Amino acid sequence: MDATDQKRLLREMLFARRFEERCAEAYHERQIGGFLHLYPGEEACAIGVLEKARTGYDYVVTGYRDHIHALKSGMDPKALMAELFGKEAGCSKGRGGSMHLFDPDVHFMGGYALVGGPFPLAAGFAKAIQLRGGQEISICFLGDGANNQGTFHETMNMASLWKLPVLFICENNLYGIGTAIERSTVEINQYKRVAPYGIEAAQCDGQDIDIVMSHAEKAVNYVREQRKPYFLELMTYRLRGHSMSDSGAYRSKEEVEEWAQRDPIGIYKRRLVEAGVVTEEEFHAMDKSIQDEIENEVVRYAMECPEPRVEDVARYVYTEGGNNHG
Amino acid sequence: MAELMYWQGILRAHDEEMARDPLVFAMGEDIGVAGGTYKATSGLFAKYGEHRVVDTPISENSYTGIGVGAAMVGARPIVEIMSVNFAWLAMDQLMNNAAKIHYMSGGRIRCPFVMRVPGGTAHQLGAQHSARMEKVFMGISGLRVVTPATPRDAYGLLKSAVRSDDPVVIIEHESMYNLKGEVPDEEFFTPLEGVEIMRPGKDVSIFAYNISVHWALDAAQKLASEYGIDAEVIDLRALKPLDRAGIAASVRKTHRAIIVEEDEAPVGVGSEVMAIINEECFFDLDAAPVRVHALDVPIPYNHRLEKAAIPNAGDVVAAVKKMFGR
Known part of the structure; x- marks a missing residue:
């Protein structure tokens, strides 16, 4: 990877961080409502994996902590922020919200609030790809908590049985909402849980984007060439609460601090500074330009664009012409 | 054909x-x-x-x-x-x-x-x-x-x-x-919306769907031959969305309504159709609408109990007779 791409990746991770922090501010200012699940600490996962996929071509699906997967898939940050502000110009026309981002134009298939719900959807995209004889793959990002749902086991079985091209990415952040993995799950190494289904799997550090990309490249190639599922577990940590209403009582400050030392942006920045790819001054300038862009372009756009018309509340329940046929 | x-x-x-x-x-x-x-x-x-x-x-x-x-x-x-x-x-x-x-x-x-x-x-x-x-x-x-x-x-x-x-x-x-x-031998499409008049009549509208259409048709034949009551049998066919106009049009013609369902009454098709009649054509009614429905019990195994739990054509005839004071 050349220096230009390395700097771009660093910028993408920093953009993701600043975007989420700005969302938190807007939430406190009540410009964003509902539930808000933010991604700081986990940026190397979505950005590292999708760097090695063909975004806009491969299908991507995830749970409710979905902002950064959408961005890296190619969604316009203005459409994303407008959605969070509930605006008509939002990626889901203000009908979805933070947990329900969609951009089928770039094959970002959503944002879902039911834990484990996207497993079969991802397999379904792969089923359609298989029927069409396409070369796309389906990529499903979910947390460790989703693996205790029946859909995990049912989907692994069918995806393997029917040789569906799905890459399952497990973002293992050690907690299912506020319950530690060892208190909810017998086998804490998630990648071992797909072995009975005959699915190839690996586990790696999810904080170091170079490690993530190296594993993701193998995984993506495997699924694309072998046309069967693969499971990659990324060990990561969310530095903020599960959502904006999180007591934090389930984990210690020391633990959070320890993981903050392994912040994916810090790790990558130090590496690029040491290699002479970027200087401290350049990093600060990058940060400033990101924050300016988010404030002056993204947030301003979201604030200024109009809300949906109330008279359109029943629009989109059915498709236009859903009763037509022939 | x-x-x-x-x-x-x-x-x-x-x-x-x-x-x-x-x-x-x-x-x-x-x-x-x-x-x-x-x-x-x-x-x-x-x-x-x-x-x-x-x-x-x-x-x-x-x-x-x-x-x-x-x-x-x-x-x-x-x-x-x-x-x-x-x-x-x-x-x-x-x-x-x-x-x-x-x-x-x-x-x-x-x-x-x-x-x-x-x-x-x-x-x-x-x-x-x-x-x-x-x-x-x-x-x-x-x-x-x-x-x-x-x-x-x-x-x-x-x-x-x-x-x-x-x-x-x-x-x-x-x-x-x-x-x-x-x-018919040639290809055709049944609309996903709208009721179908299975037997035109002028004295009472019997609304049914699925198997209860057959109970209603049997009942209508008996009502005509034995009691001189000319029942209109309407197949609701599409339960969602329900055809409010089609339901109302029949009641405006006959001024009486019976709803026959194989399901239990609470929160069911009958209650919904009755609500529509109430909202659309209350002042056209000559009698209070009546539901014929299953008992609100888990369906029993014993054949006599099972039969007792589910309505039949005889129940429809009885309900119409009662409505006409016969």
């Missing part, structure tokens, strides 16, 4: 649609090699192969979700649930994903998903194989729900459902798969 059995109408619709569009495919338990519990997919496995006539493991929620996912990216699945009772297990994918995806994506993602479920009570199958779930499906925004009463509509509704871009649940009936009826 050929005389076909109900299952043959369903089979013909599958075959025509699968021959026309390679992205139409069928999934379900025992539908392929075994030919389908009710023969509705018999012969298709040999003709279209295992990728398009998919025998699934017994994992209702996830194979439903795989169908939903495939539909979201352009395939047209026909998912068979072996017994409507098992659809409870698939409710998450049906309700949270299939029904809502078009709305919550602001109309950007379509879900042309079809679920076929044999509903109703058959003969001594017990409480867990005798569910009637129409009240559940018709309570979910975003779904279309249709119920064929004849071989003609078993064919025509499946044809329309496959072509619709909305998710459609088709409630068939375990006791009607061998019912015979005329089906």
